[in-house]
Amino acid sequence: MEQSGRWNSRLTFILAAVGSAVGLGNAWRFPGLMAAHGGGAFLFAYLIALVVMGIPLLMMEIAIGRKVHGGALRGLASLNKYNKPVAWAATANAFLIVTYYAIVFAWVLMMAGNSFRFAGMTGDTEAASSLFFDLIETTGDTTGWSQWPIMVIAFGVLAWGLIYFCIRDGANSVGKVVKYTVFGPIVLMIIMAIKGFTMPNTGAAMSKLFIPEWSKLLDTGLWVDAVGQVFYSLSVVMAIMFAYGSYLDDKTNIAVDSVIIALSDLFCSILSSIVMYTTMGGVGMLDDMSTSGVATAFKIYPQAIVSLTGSGVFNAIFGFIFYLCLVTLAIDSAFSIIEGVSVSLSTYFGWKQKKVTIIVCSACAVISLIYMNGAGLAVLDIVDHYLNQINMILIGVLECIAVAWMFDSKKVLVEVNKNTNKFKAPKWWFVTSLKFVTPILLGGLFVINMYELISAGGIYGAADGYSVWANALFGWGFSILVLGSGIVAGLVLRRRDKKVVIPSWDELDKMTDEEKNAPTLISRSTGEPVQK
Template sequence: MEKSRSMWASRATFILAAVGSAVGLGNAWRFPGLVAKHGGGAFLLVYLVAMFAIGIPLLMMELSVARKFHKGAGESLRGINKKCEFVGWAATANAFVIVTYYAIVFAWVLMMFFFSYKFINMTGDSLAASNLFANITQTTWDVTGYTIPIPVLVSAALAWILIYYCIRNGASSVGKVVKYTVMMPVILLLIMAIKGCMMPGAIEGIQKLFIPDMSAFQDPSLWVDAIGQVFYSLSIMMSIMFAYGSYLSEDSNIATDATLIALCDAAVSLLSGIVMFSTMGGVGMLDSISASGVATAFIIYPQAIVNLTNSGIFNAIFGAIFYLMLVTLAIDSAFSIVEGVSASISDKFKLNPKKTTQRICMIAAVISLLYTTRAGLAWLDIVDAWTNQINLIVIGVMECIAIGWCFDLKKVLKQLNRNTKNYKVPYWWFGLAVKFIAPVSLTLLFIWNMYDLFFVKGGHYGYALWAEIAAGWIVSALVFISGIFIKIAVNIRKKKGFVENEIVWKEDE
């Protein structure tokens, strides 16, 4: 292990950082929407099964491999098998694409927080509340508006400054930040949950959240969405957990920590569901909960905020709490993605991590200007569909094949159980999940998404074909051939005397 490598200050710091990365905006707005879409408790049950059958084993797998090599995604997968290094770079490149637009979503949330005072004069005016986001961001669903509103530009700059500030010194600075940013949204969610449950009509919302609609189990999309939510929510297959795992000490108990991280992630999702369903039930808007996160957070929930009470000041305070909660969720996930990308690149080319992070933030900030335009929401919708619904799933399948089939998985299990004292993870469960359940489930999820794209949506997501080719097909192609660019860069540097790291899995003494 490199002596200069940044390490987690404590086990608690690592868990907070990992939970902060896993618990993001999807927990607050996508999860409740999927619960509403798929029969309440029916979705919860399938979601929990998928968490234990797929999510936790894959999280354990990534952390174990990363701790073994103390390297980012690219180098760790090269240590597994040199032919599989490109999988790590595909994950890294895809994560880079994601953070370019996730940072702007973070910026939009910041704007909604700063403009929450406008709810004071909107009591009972649902139309005005639903138009607040469009008015302050000036976004449209058209891909041809390229002017950049100054408030959005300023907010985007602030978002990138905050992201860089949080990770400027790697694990050490992340550890200082997450002590506050991880606990704050939980506290704010609890405050909102208490208020929501006190409202008349909240019981109806809670019942819809927990009581299962048995007919929903017959819908294949329930199983697809539940598996997808687990997969997206835990920050796996995005190079993040490789980076965070590489900062673990040799005496860390990965099996226990990974399980705790997943349970915390599920708990926050459930708490977010209670907030959403109790509040929407209290204002008589249960049927308005949408599976679209952007619509829920920026259009639908503002309507609920202005109908909470007859006091505009109270409604504005509640709105500020809601968007502050989203701010704290967004920043942890955003800087963790940058950290994952930075660790992969700095480890591969032996670069200064701080300077690498600076350059990544600068390049990503420039690219993210596309999403600050009036057409930003449309471009985000296209890129997000491809990076999450297609790229991430394919990367997941390839990573399972690389570690489960192109390597001796029992060695990974030995690393996983290294410091497990009371109960060791059994091979039958770990192997079954990594080698069969996860890749098969993800393959079926990919097939379903392809079917939905080509046979339901007619081969596109409703935007101009040229835009979808540019932001979808071409960007995805670049993600999967990113390993070629890395190889070219390595060869160029070798001519100047660069020597690659020796990455070999050596059995522990």
């Protein structure tokens, strides 16, 4: 098994994990959910979900990755051979997610590169709100396949080039990049927050953001969104934290570092919310904060940018800083997903990680072409719903079952608390979360999402005019492809001349680091390791 290095310091690992966790969802989804669910009431629910579900799951994946010196496939297979379908599904789902996340990254790059246009739009909110949609030449539905805007393709190529550049040497190159891409957006957000506090209506904005509407806690939708946001925000169930854990040494205090990562992610979510609220409040658009996602970043916020001051130059500079901040947030999350997939494959099959990374990046880049045309925004909306709202939640439930029921979560806890006399994860909290609380909460979220899908006629986005064939192909098609590939690859697929040998969890305790890194491909005819 060939793997690209180790983290050169504890800080590097924390920065890489924080960079993966803190993404575009923190910048535009979290503020929108705060507005939609009573400000502080949502924050209260989010904190509960973070403690009872998010942090234990984060600790678990990091610990398994470190124990086996490998990614999701090697990690879950070491617990029980019947866990392979879950690991394959998680890897395949992450593979497809990054194909469109990279294009969102490209869109953000494109907006940063075109922020100078805001200088000529002072006060023209209509022109500002349509800028992005004009650049991508979207049709608003799935009929724009003949439109291939050169600018989108160019920035798409640039995005994939940057992603590969960041992970070309595994932990070594990631460690160098995250020092800038993690601290960078925090500094930029602080600058924008300071500017926000100088704008009108700051008091009203902060009141709306933090003063809770406690009655909202009775709304099941609030809890569903809080659990979902924790789940998506921490980069769990995407093979990422297994990979990042595999680069750790045994001296790392996983329990403490996981808490630091989770709290850092929360801090960035709150900071970005302050930026959004003060800016939107300052231009009299605070009520629009109940919208989250692409509409916030590419339609609503441009309106706020051109309404900031009477100086077009200042507005353009502020717009550039805003989108530059989103660029640095997006790139960490994008390359971390690729890293999770490539480490999962390379450490399972014994392949060279650099070659796997090139292949994965190339394959993902080709698939991402489906989002670069006039129908791309609609297709992305469909795919994102199915892969995130259905697949990731179901995989999360299965992952908890794989660890807590098909194995023993108490053994994983030993790895979490290994070599530390400081803060240790409590047994009752960790085991109860993985065995009962997390699978039940995620299972409930899955049932609710499926109910809503069926209630809408079984076709997601019907109200938005998306075609039946598009939902069938890109929605259910991609979803079934992921789950089906997990079953086929995990239970059916066998290499004729070679077999993959994964040491069990207990066998790993008796092995040195060198033995853990030994080739995993064994010839069926000779029984000898196959060197790659």
